[in-house]
Amino acid sequence: MKQYRIVDGPSGRRIEVPYRGARLLQEPMFNKGTAFSSEERETFGLKGLLPDGISTLEGQEARVYASIMKKEDPLERYIGVMALQDRNEQLFYRLLLDHLEELLPIVYTPTVGLACQEYSHIFRRARGLWITPAHRGQIHSVLGHAPFDDVRLIVVTDNERILGLGDQGAGGMGIPVGKLAIYTAAAGLHPSRTLPISLDVGTDNQALIDDPLYIGYRQKRLRGPEYDSLVEEFVQAVKSRFPRALLQWEDFKKVTAFNLLERYQKVLPSFNDDIQGTAAVAVAGMMAGVRVSGIPLKDQRAVILGAGAAGIGIARLIRTALITAGMPRELAREQIAVLDSHGLVVDDAPLDAHKREFAWPQAMAEAHGMAKGSKRDLETVVRVMKPTVLIGTSGEPGTFTEGVIRAMAASVERPVIFPMSNPTSKTEAHPRDIMEWTDGRALIATGSPFDPVTHGGRTFRIGQGNNAYVFPGVGLGALVSQTREVTDEMFAAAALALAHSVTEQDIAEGSLFPRVRELRHVAARVAAAVVKTARDQGLGKVIKDEDIEGVVKNAMWEPRYVPYDPAPSIG
Numbered sequence: 001m002k003q004y005r006i007v008d009g010p011s012g013r014r015i016e017v018p019y020r021g022a023r024l025l026q027e028p029m030f031n032k033g034t035a036f037s038s039e040e041r042e043t044f045g046l047k048g049l050l051p052d053g054i055s056t057l058e059g060q061e062a063r064v065y066a067s068i069m070k071k072e073d074p075l076e077r078y079i080g081v082m083a084l085q086d087r088n089e090q091l092f093y094r095l096l097l098d099h100l101e102e103l104l105p106i107v108y109t110p111t112v113g114l115a116c117q118e119y120s121h122i123f124r125r126a127r128g129l130w131i132t133p134a135h136r137g138q139i140h141s142v143l144g145h146a147p148f149d150d151v152r153l154i155v156v157t158d159n160e161r162i163l164g165l166g167d168q169g170a171g172g173m174g175i176p177v178g179k180l181a182i183y184t185a186a187a188g189l190h191p192s193r194t195l196p197i198s199l200d201v202g203t204d205n206q207a208l209i210d211d212p213l214y215i216g217y218r219q220k221r222l223r224g225p226e227y228d229s230l231v232e233e234f235v236q237a238v239k240s241r242f243p244r245a246l247l248q249w250e251d252f253k254k255v256t257a258f259n260l261l262e263r264y265q266k267v268l269p270s271f272n273d274d275i276q277g278t279a280a281v282a283v284a285g286m287m288a289g290v291r292v293s294g295i296p297l298k299d300q301r302a303v304i305l306g307a308g309a310a311g312i313g314i315a316r317l318i319r320t321a322l323i324t325a326g327m328p329r330e331l332a333r334e335q336i337a338v339l340d341s342h343g344l345v346v347d348d349a350p351l352d353a354h355k356r357e358f359a360w361p362q363a364m365a366e367a368h369g370m371a372k373g374s375k376r377d378l379e380t381v382v383r384v385m386k387p388t389v390l391i392g393t394s395g396e397p398g399t400f401t402e403g404v405i406r407a408m409a410a411s412v413e414r415p416v417i418f419p420m421s422n423p424t425s426k427t428e429a430h431p432r433d434i435m436e437w438t439d440g441r442a443l444i445a446t447g448s449p450f451d452p453v454t455h456g457g458r459t460f461r462i463g464q465g466n467n468a469y470v471f472p473g474v475g476l477g478a479l480v481s482q483t484r485e486v487t488d489e490m491f492a493a494a495a496l497a498l499a500h501s502v503t504e505q506d507i508a509e510g511s512l513f514p515r516v517r518e519l520r521h522v523a524a525r526v527a528a529a530v531v532k533t534a535r536d537q538g539l540g541k542v543i544k545d546e547d548i549e550g551v552v553k554n555a556m557w558e559p560r561y562v563p564y565d566p567a568p569s570i571g
Helices: 021-025 038-043 057-069 074-087 089-098 100-107 111-117 139-143 169-187 206-210 224-241 254-264 273-293 309-324 329-335 362-367 378-385 402-409 431-437 471-481 488-501 504-508 516-536 545-554
Strands: 005-009 012-017 129-131 153-157 194-199 246-249 270-272 302-305 336-340 389-392 416-419 443-446 453-455 458-460 564-566
Touching: 038 564, 057 074, 057 089, 074 089, 074 100, 074 111, 089 100, 089 169, 100 111, 100 169, 100 516, 111 169, 129 139, 139 224, 153 169, 169 194, 169 471, 169 516, 194 224, 246 254, 246 273, 246 471, 254 270, 254 273, 254 309, 270 273, 273 309, 273 389, 273 416, 273 443, 273 471, 273 488, 273 504, 302 309, 302 378, 309 329, 309 336, 309 488, 329 336, 336 378, 378 402, 402 431, 416 431, 431 443, 431 453, 471 488, 471 516, 471 545, 488 516, 516 545
Parallel strands: 012 564, 129 194, 153 194, 153 246, 246 270, 302 336, 302 389, 389 416, 416 443
Antiparallel strands: 005 012, 453 458
């Protein structure tokens, strides 16, 4: 492994490059392509390996942007964008940062979901690390094969619950790669300090196993004690090999996700974006909705369709928000209803531990006319509970029916409705229909991007309640603060920072979230909130309030070309 060395000297910032000639052009972190200067072409043995014309970063960006946007198929755009990342990372991040609104849906949801499904068929170049059961006892050594040795942020998945698509085997690597691209674009984490990892422990997706082109570990999924021991070895290897790294768990199935978070949250700085990040985004949207509806936070009533990692995570943070706003803990339970595929979660049926946490007592369900054996479906719960907020994390398209939405709108003037499942094909309802069924009164946010909706002569911008508003800032804040632990309080602070980032203009446009192009600003604000919280909890560096913003901004890398010098050891 090698370090990516940035040197500040009398002549300004320069980068030490350990390669020359054709090898240099093959290293995406160092390659400038046609932007190498005449001096650099001489110094690094590039004469004759490039066309004569010397480009600027801006000129290269314009060229590649035009090329990518000529492609009409989103998957082809994805292939084009990722090919750029594989040959010139600085140009890739410049392009992504300057065109976030257009390219975020390509490198992230919804297109990344299709890319994961087609991963073995569109595979071009390996990125990150794959760890399989065959590496047992060798994981520390495998981590040593990472391209750079100062890794600060790892996103890892075992590929079992990719978005709303389920088990995608090795194809799940598209998610860590996409998440880390957003970390760099939004939060300015230098790409040499990030590492995507797939715990490729097999797949129970028989279609993948039967596919002759499948490139993953072609075995049934590892489970039980053998799985646990492999993860334990992985965590300990990360602690040893990358002691300053933050670990983000991504797209594990519900039970595994909760177990890993609870087991390792205090072992090394780590968090689960599906549980905690999604929750922060949802609560931020609720807080922004208060500005429109006028209903105080402590008086909000929430119905959540979906009792997986995201749904339970949202329920937990809503409960925290209600209690913080002044509601007694014993009453908060009645303000939150969670539904699974069987309907309202009630403690009169066998439940796993995480569902039981939000199960209504049988007596409470009976008091609301929902005794065992009676209807406990979504529409019934909405009619009985009269929620102010309806959130979908079910992954089941169309479950927010006309009957459900009209029932909610009948009791609340400005219903807050978040069909958050992604990709787009999994959304619980289309914003266009929600607007029609509520006569334009609904406050809507979705997990994946949707076009604006026109109703009653007014055009509404549909805010995207995307985790990208939260996890980059949380990660940056955790690293800047050097926190020993990522806590739920930090995500509560992130939610509040995101809510405060929503402008009056956003509200006027009908959105409860900022525009995607504001991601970098939002990430800096969220990071500052996390740094302050880490300090106040005694977990991170002591940084004065007046210094936090500057420290955060100084930690954010900006993709631009700087002059190169040969490293002392060059190959």
